[in-house]
Amino acid sequence: MSLKGRVAIVTGGAARIGAAMVSALADEGMPVCIHYGRSREAAEELAVRLAATGAKVTTVSADLRESDASAVKIVDHCLQTLGPPDVLICSASIFEPGELTTTFDDEWDRYLAIHLKAPAALCREFVRTRAPGKRQHILMMLDGRVLRPGPGHLAYAVSKCALASLARILAQELAPDVQVNGIAPGAILPPEGTSEDHLRRAEAKIPLRRRGNPGDIVQTMLYLLRSDFVTGQIVAVTGGEEL
Numbered sequence: 001m002s003l004k005g006r007v008a009i010v011t012g013g014a015a016r017i018g019a020a021m022v023s024a025l026a027d028e029g030m031p032v033c034i035h036y037g038r039s040r041e042a043a044e045e046l047a048v049r050l051a052a053t054g055a056k057v058t059t060v061s062a063d064l065r066e067s068d069a070s071a072v073k074i075v076d077h078c079l080q081t082l083g084p085p086d087v088l089i090c091s092a093s094i095f096e097p098g099e100l101t102t103t104f105d106d107e108w109d110r111y112l113a114i115h116l117k118a119p120a121a122l123c124r125e126f127v128r129t130r131a132p133g134k135r136q137h138i139l140m141m142l143d144g145r146v147l148r149p150g151p152g153h154l155a156y157a158v159s160k161c162a163l164a165s166l167a168r169i170l171a172q173e174l175a176p177d178v179q180v181n182g183i184a185p186g187a188i189l190p191p192e193g194t195s196e197d198h199l200r201r202a203e204a205k206i207p208l209r210r211r212g213n214p215g216d217i218v219q220t221m222l223y224l225l226r227s228d229f230v231t232g233q234i235v236a237v238t239g240g241e242e243l
């Protein structure tokens with residue numbers, strides 16, 4: 001399926017993996033609505049850089065803890081500026097360590113809002129814009145942990161598992177008009193401040209013996225968006241770490 005001219009929304013698109021996906025979509029000739037939370041400067045710089053290459057881009061900020069309101073705002077902004085969206089990529093995320101004894105209402109509420117309720121609300125508003133006969137595509141950014149859950153980041157991992165289930169259920173509920181898939185990255189970009197020693201030990205546990213990079217995610221994203229017979233799948237981009 002050709003991507004040129006298809007309109008995309010990317011949440012958390014101002015920085016890191018989100019920004020790499022935004023740039024790749026714009027390079028494919030896709031108008032992109034870049035959602036950001038707090039990274040206004042980075043979002044605007046990215047938009048200016050891409051616009052200078054002839055890409056059509058727009059930015060919109062919304063706090064995804066307000067799931068319904070942010071979903072309406074983001075999809076509406078896209079409709080008004082770029083037209084009806086064909087692609088929705090839910091990449092915005094938070095990531096902190098946590099275990100049962102340190103995880104209370106506040107942590108559960110934040111993680112479930114950002115990783116589950118906001119993507120669900122975005123999917124709802126997104127599919128409402130679908131014109132009859134038109135195909136849409138949703139991609140959820142998950143984590144290798146959804147394929148092999150383990151302790152250490154409790155609310156993060158549980159909420160990403162819930163998001164993976166949402167993707168697989170919506171792949172059925174929204175078929176045949178909407179394809180829904182997930183990408184489960186492994187070690188791609190470490191959180192800021194991660195020590196070299198920690199990174200080396202982590203790489204030693206990966207069968208392919210290296211960290212991935214945003215380009216690995218971008219290749220998978222483009223494959224999934226071009227496909228017209230792949231839905232409900234979770235593609236691990238982990239170097240085999242979850243095995």
Ligand SMILES: NC(=O)c1ccc[n+]([C@@H]2O[C@H](COP(=O)([O-])OP(=O)(O)OC[C@H]3O[C@@H](n4cnc5c(N)ncnc54)[C@H](OP(=O)(O)O)[C@@H]3O)[C@@H](O)[C@H]2O)c1
Binds near residue numbers: 186
């Ligand atoms: N990095 C990795 O190696 C890795 C590994 C496994 C899975 N993943 C998944 O891949 C995706 C991209 O990873 P990443 O590391 O690039 O993500 P990230 O830097 O952790 O987060 C992406 C963006 O999410 C936005 N965000 C967080 N809370 C928000 C809120 N309340 N409202 C609005 N936006 C909010 C932030 O936007 P602002 O800065 O604009 O506030 C942030 O820049 C994520 O879903 C992540 O879980 C990444």
